[in-house]
Amino acid sequence: MGLLNVIRRLALREKLPIREIARRTGLSRNTIKKYLKAGTIEPKFSVPERPSKLDPFADKLAAWLKAEASKSRKQRRPLTHLHADLVALGFTGSYNRVAAFAREWSADRQREQHTTGRGIFIPLTFRSGEAFQFDWSEDHALIGGDRTKLQVAHIKLAHSRAFLVRAYLLQTHEMLFDAHWHAFRVFGGVPERGIYDNMRTAVDRIGRGKERQINMRFLAMANHYVFEPEFCNPASGWEKGQVEKNVRDARPRLWQPMPDFPDLAALNAWLERRCLELWREIPHGRLAGTVADVWAQEQPALMPVPPAFDGFVEQSKRVSPTCLINFERNRYSVPASFANRPVSLRIYPDRLVVAAEGQLLCEHERRIDRSHHLPPRTIYDWRHYLAVIQRKPGALRNGAPFAELPSGFRRLQEQMLRRPGGDREMVDILALVLQHDEQAVLAAVELALTEGIATKTHVLNILHRLIDAKTIDGPVIDTPQALLLRREPEANVERYDGLRACSSRGGRHAS
Secondary structure, X not given: OHHHHHHHHHHHHOOOOHXXXXXXXXXXXXXXXHHHHHOOOOOOOOOOOOOOOOHHHHHHXXXXXXXXXXOOHHHOXXXXXXXXXXXXXXXXXXXXXXXXXXXXXXXXXXXXXXXXXXXXXXXXXOOOOOEEEEEEEEEEEEEOOEEEEEEEEEEEEOOOOOEEEXXXXXXXXXXXXXXXXXXXXXXXXXXXXXXXXXXXXXXXXXXXXXXXXXXXXHHHHHHHXXXXXXXXXOOOHHHHHHXXXXXXXXXXXXXXXXXXXXXXXXXXXXXXHHHHHHHHHOEOOOOOOEHHHHHHHHHHHOEOOOOOOOOOEEEEEEOOOOOEEEEOOEEEEOOHHHOOOEEEEEEOXXXXXXXXXXXXXXXXXXOOOOOOOOOOOEEOOHHHHHHHHXXXXXXXXXXXXXXXXXXXXXXXXXXXXXXXXXXXXXXXXXXXXXXXXXXXXXXXXXXXXXXXXXXXXXXXXXXXXXXXXXXXXXXXXXXXXXXXXXXOOOOOOHHHHHHHHHHHOOOXXXX
């Protein structure tokens, strides 16, 4: 994955020839051409999991090591004793594994001591288009009248100090990907590097020094936008001091007094406009002009923004017998044909997409409820249950999904369920949306209700008239020369008036 990122960066950003890329990477030119032509950004391969026998005892061993480190050297127990204690608890691994864990723990502790409380720093400078810095913060706003805790993404260009602030309800992968897309869109390009702390959505494991096991989905996003992710040392926020300062400065500028908006989309639209206004107001500090002036000079050095990364997180779900899947304490409906079957749930910041067998089945607006005091909600789409009620029309009367029908269908249902066989007729009318435009069917129902003839036959009659009226105004078709008649037929309709005149005088006509 990392080598593929290097190939794409050398070819797409640095514009190096294939021969030079082959020389630097040691790969053949054909292999490099194949990767670039395929446009692959996330290779598909499976890595077998190799859990360590020490994993179940890692927390306990770390606690023991911390306790021993606080003692004097003569009072500390040797690692052989700690290994023996772990064996007594059921550990079956070797002493070497325990010793390796202790070395890693000691190295991490020393690094933490060396980077904490020193107070001596080196000023950093960045060239145009070189880097951006990213960080999260927590703030509050009134959303729909409720005080809501927000996870706020801060993205800042290191050279021009242009920044974007965007609010979310969670710090998950899909929110992280969405924040990057909007930042690059507003900045008008992508820098070469991104500087982060060791957040869980980006780093799976912290190694020695700068060694990181980067999350595969995060690396796919970085590969798509062709930038190199770089991670600070643990507890070393000064290594991305610009965005850390932006978090502090944003509170009086954006969050005091507390913003009040009807929904999160309106808040983010205001935050984007306010950030652009602040660019024009805030002086750069190190260079002449405002942040907006320096950004205008930096923008040509940024790589053009590619199409948005399809930043979803995928989970496997099994549809219940009631055609529902569970996600984040809520339940969402799925077409009845996939009941009791596995499906793939694609999670986006604002929507959920259900897919199976290579096709998209349905889409729901994502509901995020931060309060656990509220009961779980069930989000139905009544169209998903049409195949069921065609076999069981009696379920229409009290079926929960059909409590949310459009008002026209609901008024028709109230009338039809009062007469025998009305449930079957109502099911047939609802099933029309499977073959015709739903708005056309709803218009036919409302016309039938207005005329006071709420029957299946009348609704079908009105629907066909509406559909036929739409298809009359078609394009004019020129008749091919081979199909033209030598003599066009003429119909003299005036002869029928003559027959009527004869009948009024008492004349006879053929029957």
